[in-house]
Every structure is written in structure tokens, then in C-alpha cells.
Amino acid sequence: MSKSPNIFIPALGGTALIIGLAYGIASRDYGAGKIEILETRVQQVEAQASVASEKASAESERAAELEQMIAEVQAAAAERVSSEADLTTPAPRTGGSYGIGRAAHSEEIAVWDVDVLPNGRGLPVGSGNAFDGEEIFADKCASCHGDFAEGVDNWPVLAGGFDTLADEDPVKTVGSYWPYLSTAYDYIYRSMPFGEAGTLTPDETYAIVAYILYSNDLIDDEFDLSQANLGSFEMHNKDGFVVDDRPEQEYAKWREEPCMENCKEEVHVTMRSVFLVETPPESGSNSVMNHASAEGLPSFTSEGPSFIPVAVAKPTKQDEANAAPAVQETETEDEGVDLIAAGKKVFRKCQACHKVGDGAKNASGPQLNGLVGRTMGSTDDFKYSGVFLAAMEEGRVWDEAALAEFLAKPKSYMKGTKMAFSGLKKEADITAVTEYLKSFGE
Amino acid sequence: MDEMFKPSRRSFLRGSAAVAVGSAAGAAAAEGPDPLIADLQDWASYTGVGVDETPYGMPISFESHVVRRNVEWLTASPISSINFTPIHALDGTITPQGCAFERHHSGAIELSKQDYRLMINGLVDKPLVFTYDDIERLPRENHVYFCECAANTGMEWAGAQLNGAQFTHGMIHNMEYTGVPLRTLLSEAGADTSSDKWVYVEGADASSNGRSIPMEKALDDVLVAFKANGEALRMEHGYPVRLVVPGWEGNMWVKWLRRIEVTDMAVESREETSKYTDVYENGMARKWTWVMDAKSVITSPSPQMPIKHGPGQMVISGLAWSGHGQITRVDVSKDGGITWETARLGKQGDTKALTRFYLDTQWDGKPMLLQARAIDDTGYVQPTKGQLRERRGENSVYHNNCIQTWYVDAEGNAENVEVS
Numbered sequence: 001m002s003k004s005p006n007i008f009i010p011a012l013g014g015t016a017l018i019i020g021l022a023y024g025i026a027s028r029d030y031g032a033g034k035i036e037i038l039e040t041r042v043q044q045v046e047a048q049a050s051v052a053s054e055k056a057s058a059e060s061e062r063a064a065e066l067e068q069m070i071a072e073v074q075a076a077a078a079e080r081v082s083s084e085a086d087l088t089t090p091a092p093r094t095g096g097s098y099g100i101g102r103a104a105h106s107e108e109i110a111v112w113d114v115d116v117l118p119n120g121r122g123l124p125v126g127s128g129n130a131f132d133g134e135e136i137f138a139d140k141c142a143s144c145h146g147d148f149a150e151g152v153d154n155w156p157v158l159a160g161g162f163d164t165l166a167d168e169d170p171v172k173t174v175g176s177y178w179p180y181l182s183t184a185y186d187y188i189y190r191s192m193p194f195g196e197a198g199t200l201t202p203d204e205t206y207a208i209v210a211y212i213l214y215s216n217d218l219i220d221d222e223f224d225l226s227q228a229n230l231g232s233f234e235m236h237n238k239d240g241f242v243v244d245d246r247p248e249q250e251y252a253k254w255r256e257e258p259c260m261e262n263c264k265e266e267v268h269v270t271m272r273s274v275f276l277v278e279t280p281p282e283s284g285s286n287s288v289m290n291h292a293s294a295e296g297l298p299s300f301t302s303e304g305p306s307f308i309p310v311a312v313a314k315p316t317k318q319d320e321a322n323a324a325p326a327v328q329e330t331e332t333e334d335e336g337v338d339l340i341a342a343g344k345k346v347f348r349k350c351q352a353c354h355k356v357g358d359g360a361k362n363a364s365g366p367q368l369n370g371l372v373g374r375t376m377g378s379t380d381d382f383k384y385s386g387v388f389l390a391a392m393e394e395g396r397v398w399d400e401a402a403l404a405e406f407l408a409k410p411k412s413y414m415k416g417t418k419m420a421f422s423g424l425k426k427e428a429d430i431t432a433v434t435e436y437l438k439s440f441g442e
Numbered sequence: 443m444d445e446m447f448k449p450s451r452r453s454f455l456r457g458s459a460a461v462a463v464g465s466a467a468g469a470a471a472a473e474g475p476d477p478l479i480a481d482l483q484d485w486a487s488y489t490g491v492g493v494d495e496t497p498y499g500m501p502i503s504f505e506s507h508v509v510r511r512n513v514e515w516l517t518a519s520p521i522s523s524i525n526f527t528p529i530h531a532l533d534g535t536i537t538p539q540g541c542a543f544e545r546h547h548s549g550a551i552e553l554s555k556q557d558y559r560l561m562i563n564g565l566v567d568k569p570l571v572f573t574y575d576d577i578e579r580l581p582r583e584n585h586v587y588f589c590e591c592a593a594n595t596g597m598e599w600a601g602a603q604l605n606g607a608q609f610t611h612g613m614i615h616n617m618e619y620t621g622v623p624l625r626t627l628l629s630e631a632g633a634d635t636s637s638d639k640w641v642y643v644e645g646a647d648a649s650s651n652g653r654s655i656p657m658e659k660a661l662d663d664v665l666v667a668f669k670a671n672g673e674a675l676r677m678e679h680g681y682p683v684r685l686v687v688p689g690w691e692g693n694m695w696v697k698w699l700r701r702i703e704v705t706d707m708a709v710e711s712r713e714e715t716s717k718y719t720d721v722y723e724n725g726m727a728r729k730w731t732w733v734m735d736a737k738s739v740i741t742s743p744s745p746q747m748p749i750k751h752g753p754g755q756m757v758i759s760g761l762a763w764s765g766h767g768q769i770t771r772v773d774v775s776k777d778g779g780i781t782w783e784t785a786r787l788g789k790q791g792d793t794k795a796l797t798r799f800y801l802d803t804q805w806d807g808k809p810m811l812l813q814a815r816a817i818d819d820t821g822y823v824q825p826t827k828g829q830l831r832e833r834r835g836e837n838s839v840y841h842n843n844c845i846q847t848w849y850v851d852a853e854g855n856a857e858n859v860e861v862s
Contacts, residue, residue, distance in 0.1 A: 091581035091623055097630050100579050101562075101570035108571065109563050112701050115642060115652060118710045144518075154518035166725030170837055172716065177727075180710050187712035190650050194522070197548065197648035241719065241729045250735075250833060255821040258773065260782045266862075267778030267811060269849060273605040273858040277513070279746065285511045290605070294859070297849060298809055300777045305809045308852050348549065352521055363519065 046070060116186040120231015123185065127226035128207025130214035134221075136204050137211045140193045140420045143353070143364045149174075149215040152364065159215035162236065175216025179241055181233040184209050193420055195352030206230070261302075268299035343436025346429045353421075356440050365419060370442035372434070374398050385418040403437075404430050500540075508532075510541050513609060516597075521549040522649075524591065526612030529739070529761065530746040534788065535616050535796040536586070539676045542615035545591055545692065547649030550678040553698050558646075558682050560627075560666075564703035565639060567632030574682050577668060580622040580630075585665065585688070586795040588763045590614040590734045592691035592718055592840035598827075599836045602858045607744040610846060610858060614763070616796035619686050621667030624660050624702070633704045635661060642709045643685055646700035653694045654708035655687065659732075663688045663794075666699065689765030689794040690732040691840070693718050723835025734765035736824050737843035738772055738799070738816035749854030753807035758785075762797045764818035769797040771817040776803075778811030778847060778861045779826070785814070810850040811861060827860060 048066075116122040138147060144155040151157030161171025170177075174184050189205045191197050200208070210225040218236070219225075225233075272294050275287040298305035347356070353365035360367040366379040376396045377388030384392070391414070396402070406413040407430050409423045424430050501508065512525035527543040544550065555574040563569035591613035597603040604610055628635060641660040644652040655664065665686040668675065675681040680697025687694045693713055708714065708730075720728045740760040743749045749756060762769045769791040773782040783801060791797030799814070816824045827844035848856040 091583050091626065097632070098580060098626075100576045101572040101630055104561055104563055104569035104571045108561065109569055112561055113563055113703060115644070115703065115709050115711070117705070117707055119707075156518075165721060165727075166723065168837075170721055170725070172721070174716075178716055180715065183710055183712050183715050186652075186709070187716075191548070191648060191712075194548065195648075197650075240725065241715075241727050244728055244731045244733075246728075246731065246733075246735070250825075251820070251822055254823050254825055254829070256823065258782070258815065258817070258823050260773070262780065263782070264778075264780050267780060268862050269811075269859045270862050271601045271860040272849075273602045273745075275603060276605045277609055277745075279507065279511060279606070279608075281507050283509055283511060285513055285609070287513060287515065287604070290857075297859075300780060300811055302777070302780050304777065304806075308808055351549075352519065 041073065114186075114190060116182045116189075118180040118182050118231070120182055120227065123182075123227040123230055124202040125227055126202035126206050127224050128203050128205070128210055129224050130207070130210040130219065130221040133207035133209070133211025133214070137208055139418075140196075140200075141208065143418055143420055144194060149212055155364070158212055162216075165237070165240065173216065174212050175218060175236060177237050177240070179235055179238045181209065181213075181230055181235055184212060185230060195349065196421065199422065266299055266301050269294040269297045272297075339432050339435040340439050342428075343432035343434070343439075346424070346433040347436055349424070350421075350433070353419075356437060360440075368437055369440045371398055371437045371440075372400060372403065376402075385414075385416055387414045387416040400434055403434055407433065505531075508541060510543055510612075511608065513604065522547055524593070524613060526608045527615050528608050529612050529614065530607040530741050530744050532741070533759065533798070535761070535798050536671060537615035537617060537796075539617065539670055539673070539679065542617065542676075542679065543591070543613050544678040545613070546647075546678070547651050548647050551647045551698060552677055553646055553682065555682045560683065560700060560702070562627055562631045562633070562702040562704075564642070564705050565634040566628075566704055568630075570631045572627070574668070577622055577666060577683065580626050582620055582622050583665065584618060584620050585663075585686075586616065586618045586792050587686055587688045588614055588616040588734075588794065588796045589686075589692045589695055590737075590763070590765075592693060592731075592734070595737075595842040595844070595846075596839050598844070598846075598858075599831075599838060599842055602860045605745040605858045607739055607741050607846075608746060611739040611761075613692070614761075614796070616763075617670040618672070619665055619667040620669035620672075621665035621686060624664040624666055624685070625662075627666060627702065628660065628704070631704075635704075638706070640705045640708055642703040642705050642711075643694075643696045643699060644701050644703075645680070645696045646698040651693070651696055651713055652709060652711040653696060653713055654705070654711070655694065659687070659690070687732075689734060689767075691718060691734055694732065718840060720834065720838040720840050723837065731841055734763075735841065735843045736762070736764035736766065736769070736816045736818040736822050738762035738769075738814040738824060739846050740774070740812050740814050740848060743812065743850055743854065743856045744848055745856045745858060748856060749805065749850065752854070753805050756803060756805050758801040758803060758812065760785075760799055760814050762791070762799055762814070762816035763795065764816065764820075764822070765794060766822065767793050767819040769816055770819050772797075772799040773815045773817075774799075774801045775813045775815070776810040779813055779845070782815065807852055809852055810848075811859070812848045812850055812856070813845050815845055 114122065114124075137145075137149070141149075144152055145158050146152050146155075149158035150160065157171060158174050161173045161176035164171045164176065178184060185205055188208055189200055189202070192200070206225045209230070210219065210223060213219045213223075213225070213233075214221055216236075272292055273290050276290045278286040278288060280286065296309055298307050298309065300306070347354075350365075350368075353363055354368050355361055355363050356368040360369055362379060362382045366382040366384070374397065375392055376398060377384040377390075377392035402413075404427075407424050408427075410417055410419045410421055411423075424433070508528045508531040510525040510527055512520065512523060514520075517523040524545045525543055527537055528541055532538075532541075558574040560572040560577065561569070562572075594613035595610055598610055624641070625635075628641070633639075635657055637657055639657040641655045641657060642652060643655065644650045665688075666683060667686045668683050670676075670679065675684055680695075680699070683699050685694070685696045685699050714729065718731075720731055722728070738760055740758060741747065742757070742759045758774055760772070760774075762772045769787070772785045772787070774785045775782045783803075785799040785801040788798030788800060824843060824845055830842065830844050847859050847861050849859040850856045
């Protein structure tokens with residue numbers, strides 16, 4: 001190394017010097033170190049100023065400015081030392097302003113500030129009733145929440161559950177649990193439908209909220225819900241909440257010095273894990289019912305366990321044992337790869353409802369494996385709408401052209417489809433997502 | 443990677459055989475010389491991988507199983523779902539971003555710094571819009587904080603459910619954040635900061651996930667953060683900017699933060715009424731239960747981390763934290779809470795951050811009921827499941843900070859259990 005000219009040597013030398021200095025400072029007594037640093041700084045500023053004043057014998061204005069600076073630095077140094085603030089004092093708390101950021105336009109505020117307060121403040125002008133709401137709900141919400149807001153599969157239930165809150169499994173719905181109706185308007189308007197949030201109009205939202213109330217038997221189907229009465233609508237569970245009372249109910253009691261010895265006579269296992277969780281090397285987990293019972297386990301006293309059970313076969317495969325080195329497959333360079341990658345991104349618009357890939361199952365929409373070349377409306381066990389069933393009867397098959405037309409305007413290509421999706425506006429997105437879907441076989 | 447640098451299959455087999463011998467008898471007592479020492483190994487002879495082979499490094503392939511994992515049947519769709527930090531396999535306190543749990547209400551979004559805007563409006567003198575670059579011009583701070591989902595350990599209200607610390611306690615991570623105090627932004631806008639005011643925050647994603655924060659907290663330690671563990675936030679944690687609400691439930695740590703509104707009352711959004719409220723046994727519910735109380739868990743041994751070395755010297759290790767402040771003490775029991783020993787803290791706990799504890803001890807090879815119990819600087823002692831249920835019933839879903847029990851059998855395997 002010493003023979004070859006090495007570009008690192010000067011750099012390393014410099015680093016060593018800096019590290020050495022830093023060490024020197026760090027290893028001194030903390031307070032003393034701090035004062036010294038500040039003194040050094042003051043000296044530096046003074047030195048700087050004297051050089052400056054030499055140069056600036058003519059420019060006396062500048063010199064005065066520098067002197068002012070010195071005074072400020074010295075004052076700051078003195079203050080720091082006297083207040084014993086350490087060098088990690090948090091960012092300054094200013095009452096004033098740094099002048100960062102620009103004024104928000106009122107149009108911008110109007111678009112983003114749509115939250116609705118419990119008393120209805122923030123509601124836009126509009127109205128709707130359950131009669132209109134039923135149709136919109138069936139079109140945009142029922143695929144996940146059910147025709148009567150009763151929930152499909154694991155998706156949230158929005159209606160019913162009255163008088164279950166004290167049960168073992170309370171059913172918490174808009175009707176049974178939510179204390180304010182404003183919350184329903186606020187949430188639905190900004191966050192639903194899932195996968196196409198922000199597309200509802202105020203009138204549609206009022207109508208949907210009315211339909212949800214109607215599904216909960218809280219109003220009849222002619223009740224007009226509007227900005228005038230939503231804020232004062234009384235919900236079933238409006239008195240069902242108390243503000244956090246842990247400080248009085250729990251903290252006061254749970255502050256005693258805890259027991260360290262002979263805290264109990266005997267301890268036994270009352271319940272074993274319901275699921276054993278297998279962890280495949282790559283990702284995810286599989287839950288498997290645990291059939292072992294608590295009976296075979298020892299109880300404990302201060303003497304230790306009552307007996308040592310004979311070992312049985314290990315219940316789970318431990319992930320450590322499976323930790324085989326991962327095989328990294330490098331993707332082959334391919335023209336299509338970029339398009340598929342782009343399509344994968346577009347597919348995020350679909351994935352709330354559709355699954356694709358190995359073992360993909362039907363969700364609120366049918367799985368899309370091997371789509372191109374597949375008969376329309378033909379996946380097993382999926383409840384298609386009438387128009388899809390008819391297409392299947394006729395033996396119509398998905399090709400790229402049909403798919404492009406459908407994805408551009410689902411509702412006009414398939415009149416009456418229950419796919420609650422307004423369509424892909426960009427042709428490039430349609431091409432890309434088609435390419436992506438084609439990369440999955442049956 | 444070049445073939446040359448991979449350990450050959452033969453040396454791999456040789457290596458693992460040697461390890462097996464080592465673990466049975468202890469390395470020192472191996473019969474004859476250990477081939478890993480006695481033979482020239484490939485890695486000691488051929489050169490390794492050059493710089494820049496992986497411009498951004500991933501963990502070595504041997505660690506590829508240490509990943510966050512979800513439990514599919516818990517939710518309807520992975521887009522509105524949760525996964526779990528592999529806390530069983532980590533040590534120290536900092537959670538690497540790449541394996542820190544994710545919780546999304548409408549999926550993780552890709553929002554660039556150029557497209558990022560933050561609005562502050564409501565009861566302010568000057569409603570403002572900040573770009574990402576604006577935020578980096580304000581004085582910033584560094585703090586380590588834990589972020590725990592209010593539903594962490596939520597499945598366990600109904601009894602021992604999932605076998606693994608990752609699944610019972612993995613909705614938590616702990617990172618060093620760099621960010622601007624929220625109070626600085628409030629002061630820039632000339633906000634009304636009187637104590638009866640609220641700060642409503644929302645995200646730029648489709649769920650928007652709005653939450654109301656009382657002014658006192660907003661002025662205290664809340665950060666508008668843009669870096670975690672030194673690097674940019676990950677997409678799944680809210681790149682480019684998220685809120686950090688130290689000690690308070692993770693749902694309030696709004697990701698992709700896009701708007702801050704000063705209001706005169708709580709918005710009572712869906713995330714603070716329908717969700718993140720805790721139902722008592724009598725059907726009444728608690729709301730505004732923001733603070734995460736003191737809690738601890740033994741991460742090793744645990745169901746995914748069995749004792750493999752047999753009886754003798756061992757380390758029992760775990761994590762403790764409190765949303766009220768610092769962890770001052772952790773006790774460990776091997777007999778289900780009859781006898782307790784005070785563990786050693788890896789380092790004095792930071793406020794509202796994970797603290798690592800260790801009990802260096804001997805295992806006699808007999809079954810154990812392992813428990814840990816955290817105490818914080820308010821004197822609060824982590825309660826048992828029985829104490830919590832007595833107060834709250836079993837329907838709370840959120841804020842389960844009970845003492846966890848692992849049954850360890852004579853083989854060293856651990857299982858999630860509940861005890862009398």
C-alpha cells in the first residue's frame with residue numbers, strides 16, 4: 001500500500017485529524033468542553049473581525065456591522081453558558097414566523113377542507129332520500145357491503161346489531177354504534193366507495209346516508225336528509241361513549257409496588273394458543289388449529305413445575321429451521337417487462353375487488369387469471385350480474401378489443417354490470433393493464 | 443452474485459453438520475478438530491463480492507425469513523389490513539424500516555416530494571400551503587419514538603390466539619425520526635393555540651384517515667417527520683411526510699400528511715368513533731383513549747424463537763415501552779408470576795421509545811411460564827390480563843397491554859398460553 005500512490009491517504013489523514021479533534025472535545029468534562037467550544041467560537045469571531053476591520057479601515061460601516069455581530073455572538077454564548085442549556089437544545093420555539101409557506105387560496109381550501117363536524121358544520125348544500133339512495137347504494141356499495149348494508153364476507157356491516165353492544169360479540173354498525181350522523185356523511189363522501197374514493201356528489205352522499213339510516217330502521221324512505229337536518233339527527237348510541245377514564249379507573253390503582261416473591265400459591269395454564277402459526281420462508285403465515293389441551297401441562301408453585309411432560313412431536317415448523325437461502329431469480333430483460341410493470345401499477349385501481357396470480361380467489365369481483373381467451377362471466381362460484389350470465393350463455397369470449405372497450409366504460413359495454421368502477425380514462429393504462437393481466441395464465 | 447463466491451453445497455453440508463455437533467455438546471467439547479476451523483474454507487480463500495454489487499443493501503440471504511408477515515384471515519383485503527414486525531428476531535431497539543409493520547386503510551400510495559403539498563387552515567391568521575422543500579427549511583429535531591397500533595395484542599382479549607410474539611405484539615416499531623415540531627407550523631400560520639382548541643390532521647390517501655388531536659398535545663412533542671432512521675420514510679410509512687404523535691396510538695400518526703386544521707371541537711371522524719373506541723362489558727364505550735399504556739413482551743425465547751441450546755446459561759430478552767414516558771424497570775418471572783426477578787435494561791430507556799431488557803440466567807431444563815412486567819416513570823405497573831378484563835371485559839379490541847405468558851417446555855419450545 002505504501003508503495004502505490006493512494007488517493008485515500010490524504011483523505012484518511014484528514015479524517016483522522018477530525019476524529020482526533022472530536023475525541024479531544026468529547027472526552028473532556030462536558031460543561032468545561034461546552035464553555036471552551038463557546039470561547040473558541042468567540043475568539044474565532046474576534047479574530048475574523050480584526051482581520052475585517054484592518055481591511056475595512058475605509059469601510060467603517062462594515063466594521064461596525066461586524067462589531068455588532070461579535071456582540072451578538074458573545075451575548076448568545078454568554079446566555080448559553082449561564083442558562084446551562086446543553087448543545088442538544090430542541091429547535092427554537094418561536095412565537096414569530098420564519099416566513100416559510102405561501103398563502104392558501106380559498107379555492108384550494110374549499111376543495112380539501114370538507115370535514116363535517118358533529119353539529120353539521122361543514123356540510124355542503126344538498127339533499128337526498130333513501131328511495132334514491134337505494135339505487136346508488138346497489139350500484140356503488142352493495143358489492144362489498146351487501147344490498148341491505150348487511151356486509152358481504154369480511155367486509156364491514158353497516159346496518160343492524162342494535163342491542164348487541166353488551167354481548168360477547170358486539171355488532172358495531174352505523175346504526176347500532178355510531179354516535180353522530182355527521183361521521184357517516186364525512187367518511188362516505190371522502191373515503192368511499194373503496195377503490196374510487198372522492199367520486200360521490202353531495203346529493204348522492206345524502207341519499208346514501210339516508211339509505212343506510214333506512215336500512216337501520218331509523219327513518220322511512222321518504223325522509224329528506226339535507227344540510228339542514230343532518231347535524232341535529234339523533235343517533236341511537238349518542239350517549240354510549242365516555243371520555244377516557246383510565247386515569248381515575250386504572251392508573252390510580254395500578255401504581256402500587258408489585259409483589260416479587262410468593263405472589264401466588266399455584267399457577268396453571270387455563271388456555272393454550274388457539275392457532276399455531278406456520279411461517280413459510282418467503283412471506284405470509286398459515287394458521288393451523290392447535291388441538292393440544294391444557295391438561296397435559298404441569299402446574300407451577302414456588303418449587304417449580306409439578307411434573308415434566310414427556311415430549312411430543314413439535315407442534316410447529318419453526319421458521320428458523322426453514323431458513324433456506326433464498327433463490328434470487330433475475331428477471332430476463334424483455335420489452336414487455338416495462339409494460340407489465342406499468343400495468344401492475346394500473347391494477348392497483350382494480351385490486352380492491354379483483355385478485356390475480358397464483359391461487360387467486362374470487363373477491364368482490366371475479367379472479368382474473370387467464371382472462372384473455374376466457375369466456376365472459378365464467379369463473380366458478382362467482383355470482384355474476386344478469387348481463388354477464390347472458391354473455392356466458394352466448395359464449396362470448398374476452399379478447400383484447402372487448403376488454404379495452406369494457407375497461408374504458410364498464411357500464412356502457414355491459415349494461416347492468418355490478419362492477420362499481422367508472423372506467424380507465426387513459427388508453428395507455430388499458431394497454432398496460434391488459435399486458436399485465438396477460439402475464440397470468442390459468 | 444458470481445458462482446465462485448457462493449459457499450459450495452459440500453461446504454454448506456459440512457458447515458451445518460459441524461453446527462449440529464456444536465449445539466449438542468457445546469463448541470468447546472467437539473470431538474476432534476472442527477472442520478470449519480481445520481479446513482480451508484472457500485470464503486477464506488476466494489475473494490468476496492465487490493463494492494456496488496448491491497447499491498442499496500438487503501439483509502444477507504440467511505436472514506430472508508426475518509420479514510413482516512400478515513395473517514390473511516384477519517381482514518377482508520390486504521389493502522385495508524395490517525402486518526406484523528418480526529420483533530422475535532430483532533435485538534436492540536431500533537426497527538429497520540424494511541421490516542417495520544404496515545397498516546393501511548386504503549393501501550400505501552406513491553406520492554413524490556414534488557407532488558406533495560401540506561395545507562394548514564381553520565382557526566389560523568394565515569392559511570398556508572407548504573411544499574416538501576419548505577418543510578426542510580424549518581428547524582428540525584431528532585427523536586426516537588415507538589409507534590404502536592392500538593389493536594396490537596387485540597386478538598388476545600378473547601384468550602391466547604396466535605402463536606408468536608410477531609403476531610401477538612408485532613404491531614409496533616421504533617425509529618429515530620427527523621422532523622419539524624408541529625408547533626412550529628402552527629406558529630407559522632398564526633394558529634389560535636388556546637387550550638380548548640383541536641388540531642385535525644388528515645392524509646392524502648383515499649382513506650384520508652382523519653384524527654383530532656387536542657391542542658396541548660399538538661404543542662408538546664408532535665413532529666411533522668420526513669426521515670426515519672436517517673433515510674427517507676418508506677412508502678408504506680407515509681413517504682414523504684408523516685405525523686409522529688409520541689406515545690399515542692398509531693392510527694393518529696397520519697401518513698402522507700396533507701392537511702392540518704385548527705378547530706374548536708373534535709371532528710369525531712370515523713377513526714375516532716366507529717374505530718379506535720373501546721367497548722366495555724356493559725356496552726358503553728370509551729373514546730379518546732389516545733395514550734398507549736406501559737407494556738412489555740419477551741421476544742426470546744418465544745414461540746418463533748425456541749431455546750435450541752439445551753440447559754445452562756441463557757439470555758431472556760424482550761422489549762418494554764410506555765406512552766407516558768420512560769421505562770424504569772422490567773421484572774421477569776419464570777413460574778407464571780409467583781416469583782419475579784428484575785431484569786437488566788440494555789440502556790436507560792428513552793421517553794416514549796422501546797427499551798430492551800435482558801435477564802442473564804441459567805435454565806435448568808424444566809418447563810417455564812415466562813412473563814415480563816414493565817414499570818414506567820409514573821409508577822404504573824403493567825397489569826395482568828385478569829386485571830384488564832375485570833375493568834373492561836373482553837370486547838375492547840384496542841389497548842390490550844396485559845402481561846403475556848409463554849409456556850416453555852423441556853425441549854425449549856414456547857407456546858402462547860393464558861394462566862390462572
